Amino acid sequence: MRVLAAMSGGVDSAVAAARARDAGHDVTGVHLALARNPQTFRTGARGCCTLEDSRDARRAADVIGIPFYVWDMAEEFHDSVVDDFVNEYAAGRTPNPCLRCNEKIKFAAVLDRAVALGFDAVVTGHHARLGADGLLRRSVDLPKDQSYVLAVLTRSQLDRAVFPLGDSTKEQVRAEAAERGLAVADKPDSHDICFISDGDTRGFLESRLGSAPGDIVDGRTGEKLGTHNGAYGFTVGQRKGLDLRVPASDGRPRYVLSITPVNNTVTVGPREDLEVDVVTADRPIWHASSGVADCEVQLRAHGEVVGASVTVTGDALVATLKAPARGVAAGQAIVAYQPDPGGDIVLGSATITAGSRSLPAASHV
Amino acid sequence: MAYLDHAATTPMLPAALDAYVAAARALGNPSSLHAAGRGARRLVEESRERIAAALGARPSEVIFTSGGTEADNLAVKGIFWARRDADSRLRRVVASAVEHHAVLDGVEWLGRHEGAEVTLQPVDELGRVDPEAFAELVRAHAGEIAVVSVQWANNEVGTVQPVAELVAIAAGAGIPFHTDAVQAVGQVAVDFGASGAAALTLTGHKVGGPVGVGALLLGRDVSCTPLLHGGGQERDVRSGTLDTPGVVAFATAVEAAVTSREEHVGRITALRDELVARVRAAIPDAILNGDPDQRLPGNAHFSFPGCEGDALLLLLDAQGIYCSTGSACSAGVAQPSHVLLAMGADDRRARSSLRFSLGHDSTKADVDALLAALPGAVERACRAGAWKTPR
Ligand SMILES: Cc1ncc(COP(=O)(O)O)c(C=O)c1O
Numbered sequence: 001m002r003v004l005a006a007m008s009g010g011v012d013s014a015v016a017a018a019r020a021r022d023a024g025h026d027v028t029g030v031h032l033a034l035a036r037n038p039q040t041f042r043t044g045a046r047g048c049c050t051l052e053d054s055r056d057a058r059r060a061a062d063v064i065g066i067p068f069y070v071w072d073m074a075e076e077f078h079d080s081v082v083d084d085f086v087n088e089y090a091a092g093r094t095p096n097p098c099l100r101c102n103e104k105i106k107f108a109a110v111l112d113r114a115v116a117l118g119f120d121a122v123v124t125g126h127h128a129r130l131g132a133d134g135l136l137r138r139s140v141d142l143p144k145d146q147s148y149v150l151a152v153l154t155r156s157q158l159d160r161a162v163f164p165l166g167d168s169t170k171e172q173v174r175a176e177a178a179e180r181g182l183a184v185a186d187k188p189d190s191h192d193i194c195f196i197s198d199g200d201t202r203g204f205l206e207s208r209l210g211s212a213p214g215d216i217v218d219g220r221t222g223e224k225l226g227t228h229n230g231a232y233g234f235t236v237g238q239r240k241g242l243d244l245r246v247p248a249s250d251g252r253p254r255y256v257l258s259i260t261p262v263n264n265t266v267t268v269g270p271r272e273d274l275e276v277d278v279v280t281a282d283r284p285i286w287h288a289s290s291g292v293a294d295c296e297v298q299l300r301a302h303g304e305v306v307g308a309s310v311t312v313t314g315d316a317l318v319a320t321l322k323a324p325a326r327g328v329a330a331g332q333a334i335v336a337y338q339p340d341p342g343g344d345i346v347l348g349s350a351t352i353t354a355g356s357r358s359l360p361a362a363s364h365v
Numbered sequence: 366m367a368y369l370d371h372a373a374t375t376p377m378l379p380a381a382l383d384a385y386v387a388a389a390r391a392l393g394n395p396s397s398l399h400a401a402g403r404g405a406r407r408l409v410e411e412s413r414e415r416i417a418a419a420l421g422a423r424p425s426e427v428i429f430t431s432g433g434t435e436a437d438n439l440a441v442k443g444i445f446w447a448r449r450d451a452d453s454r455l456r457r458v459v460a461s462a463v464e465h466h467a468v469l470d471g472v473e474w475l476g477r478h479e480g481a482e483v484t485l486q487p488v489d490e491l492g493r494v495d496p497e498a499f500a501e502l503v504r505a506h507a508g509e510i511a512v513v514s515v516q517w518a519n520n521e522v523g524t525v526q527p528v529a530e531l532v533a534i535a536a537g538a539g540i541p542f543h544t545d546a547v548q549a550v551g552q553v554a555v556d557f558g559a560s561g562a563a564a565l566t567l568t569g570h571k572v573g574g575p576v577g578v579g580a581l582l583l584g585r586d587v588s589c590t591p592l593l594h595g596g597g598q599e600r601d602v603r604s605g606t607l608d609t610p611g612v613v614a615f616a617t618a619v620e621a622a623v624t625s626r627e628e629h630v631g632r633i634t635a636l637r638d639e640l641v642a643r644v645r646a647a648i649p650d651a652i653l654n655g656d657p658d659q660r661l662p663g664n665a666h667f668s669f670p671g672c673e674g675d676a677l678l679l680l681l682d683a684q685g686i687y688c689s690t691g692s693a694c695s696a697g698v699a700q701p702s703h704v705l706l707a708m709g710a711d712d713r714r715a716r717s718s719l720r721f722s723l724g725h726d727s728t729k730a731d732v733d734a735l736l737a738a739l740p741g742a743v744e745r746a747c748r749a750g751a752w753k754t755p756r
Contacts, residue, residue: 028679033698069679072698116749117676 001120002026003162006106007061007068009053011177011184012125012165014060018180019164020123021064027123029061029068032110034077034194060182071113073105080104082195086208089232092259093331096301097193099149102126107157121160125173126150129166129343130158136287137343141169148301151335151349154285166343202233202241214264216244219257219273231259234266237274237327244268275324276355279308281334284317286348288338293347296337297321299328310336310347317350320358328355366685367734371571371663371724372520372548373689378573378618378725385575385614395607396598405609412616416580419623420567421556428581428599429612433547433568435592436581437467439603440543440564441514443589445475448511448541450590455511457482459502461494461526462707467566468514468545469703482509490709491656492524500534507538515542517549517565521691521704521720522655523664525553532561541587547571547579551622552630552661563587567619569611573725574618578611622725633723634662640721640732641665647740654705654718663723666691668705668714672746675699677719680742686735691720 005017007029021027031054054070061068081100088095111122127139128147136158139145153161165173177185196204209232216226226244228234233241238256248254254268279299291312296305297319307322319334332352337344368376377385393405410424417424430436441458448455460472462485475481486494486502494515503510513535518525528544535542541563549555551572557565564587568579583589583602591597595604622629644651644667652668669677674690681688691702701715710718721735 028683067679067682069675070698071675074698113676113749116745117680118745 002028002118003121003123004110004114004119005029005066005123006110006125007031007057008125009050009056009060009184009187010125010190011174011182011187012127012170014057014064014125014182014184015173015177015180016123016125016162016164017061017066018064018176018182020162021066023164025123027064027066028119029057029064029066030110031057031068031070032073032077032105033070034073034105036074036078056184056187060184063180063182071110073109076109077101077105077195080109085193085195086205088331089205090209090261091331092231092261094235094329095331096149096333097195098301099152099333102149103152107153107161111157111160115160121162123162123164125165126163127165127170128163130161130163131166134158136346137166137340138337138346139166140343144170147337147344147346148298148333148335151346152285152333155287205232206230212264214266216242216266216268218254219267219269225254225268228266231261231264231266234259236329242268271326274326274328276326276328276357277321277324278356278358279319279321279325279328279334279352280354280356281317281319281350281352282315284312284315284348284350286312286317288347293336293338295347296339296344298335298337299325299352300332303327305337308336312348312350317348324357325355328352330354367687367731369686369688369721369723369727369731369735371727372523372661372720372722374570374576375573375724376726377575377614378621380621381574381614381618384617385610388610388613391609393609395609396596408609408613409607412612415616415620419620420550420565420582421558421560422565422582423558423585425600426557426582426585428583428603429607429615430579430581430599430603431605432570432577432579433465433545433566434467436566436568436579437465437514437543437545438471439581439589439592440566440583441468441471441512442475442592443602444512444541444543444564444587445479445481446590447588449479449481451588454509456480457484457506457509457511459484459486459506459510459513461486461488461515463488463492463519463521463524463704464514464516465520465545465547468516468543472514481511486515488524488707491659492519492522492654492704492708493656493659494526494531496527496530496534499531503534503538503540507540510535510538510540512563513540513542515544517544517546517555518553518661519655519704520548521702522666522708523548523661523722524656525549525659525661527659528560528562536561541584548661550619551626552633552663554626555623557582564589569615569618572618572622574615575611578608578615580615629725630662633727636727636729636732637662637665637723639729640723640735643732643736644739647736648743651743652714654708654710661722663727665721665723666718667721668710668718669743669746670714670717671750672717672743673750674716674718676746676749677742680745681735681738684738684742686738688735689720689722691718 003025007013085097126146127144129137138147192199211229225246234256257269258267293310297308298305308319310319333349335349336347393401395406395409413424413427458481476483532542543564545566547568550567563584565582570576593604654666705715
């Protein structure tokens, strides 16, 4: 196959490209330039789009012995990922930009261009398995597993994706990079959101959305407990940074239960009020033949899994959880897995719209 | 393989390579006083004389540098500093809008850091500076212009500037004129003395010499403040131990390029005209950029409407055809060419461009190979051109 390897400048994508080449593919490396203002490349911010990363990717491609180009995807990235990120927060939801980048950039804009130019598939260094059976599975390295942010891919996107790292642990990938003489072998992982170089998400949102003071209210009594500078700065399940003026009557910490953009209100309550056991979601991508599944669901990146029965009908997915979950935020993905010794299989995913309790919590009055 | 990127760098001439290797075997710093030093100095000074003779300069006017970029920086900054320090009213720098970045970025730097007033002289749609407009600029600002820099020929679209006319206008107002002749030497007749220019840049690796050596021809009476301070080896204007083998090979190449210029130009022009005609026949909407007549004989530069130059380059590279989009990288990302934008092209057209440049070892087989691959690549790249449509 003629394949295009997306090379971020990190160790994973470099080893993925090298493995694709060893597997006999005709590999071309591409680094995606995602920052809109090229000057920001020079500030050396950590993330996936600095000039240093571009050089590291090019050096890795040279060592592997494949052609290498930089593709300017800044406009697409800005429109589909950064603006979406801001808009989602403004709408009171919690987006996952890595997922959106896979959905709209790597396996859409980049894949389309690659296919148009005669490539058969896109190779990335994601930690997930995609074997001959076409099923997307968790990586053998569970802490590094990235199937959650890939579950949004459709069948036709997966058919043109190659993930060469799914059977290896991160440690193995690093050791292999060193053996191959790739200088990125010991380059630290990037953790942060790549377009927020200082890691200050709230500051970034404030600079984009301005400050919008509003109330923080008690979910049970409706009492005003404090004020905030913008409801978008909060995520369901959050405890820190609430800065409440009125202490809780029971002296226990309060958590963000919901964000309501229409009246710019953040609703808080005790931990048990976060619990939900029914999750509804829209825009499902569903791979299983039946629309009903008894499976496990994961409700955020690196979150724990819970048993659930899932029903998919048309535009909606409803999951009834076998145990309550907390911190279920609209905008995040719900990903359904079928446990499997060969790696849990992704059945499908959808975007969470709401979480609720099928029965009122016992402590509710 | 078809190498159609001679404007980026051209293979070393066998004679230059031999001269390089022979000189590299010899020991000696040309500044040393002993016999080994004298041997090296002799090679350097003979090279200086050969370059001077080939280009109508005096030997003392040849300042060896590390290449075109350094020579451009030395001319623009050095002459600006010297003139401004002599007369504080002289703080305007004029350059054409289509200069190589080695001039343009130096000029912009003077604007940002040295209080220079920068005028970028526009060009017409063929890439030429209009002498009338230039004369008007000189009339309006004669008492403030420290230095003017207009290239002899453009490295992207190949347009040759009316240098003689421009120099005459500047000289009439007593303004020193620098010209970047990196692409011109060996392709058009270049005579420094006859041109009347105050300074002229050339570089080794565009004429069949090595990379990393070049020269500024600097008129004897032109003052120029050094960029590099040190031993003052080159007329106290440039310091650094000279690269004897590089200089010898450079001189060999310049001499050969100038001596064989007419024969080379005849052959290359015919080959280039064939390339242009065949590209136009195969891809009827291809647009030839630059001046159709006043252009470098080895240059063919096209826009392929609806295609991305980047995509074409990738597809041709995969088939062993080497060319260039001509656009510079800013922080690793290809920018639309400032040359095409200055010529009035919009962003899309600028990004749809590709340069094919021929050199001393180009053959009809290279043109055949290009034409075998190009139509398919253009068709494919145009299809991929739709990739930016929103989903
Ligand atoms: C017109 C022009 N000026 C200057 C340069 C820079 O010369 P060098 O590569 O020797 O630094 C080049 C070549 O890239 C050029 O084409």
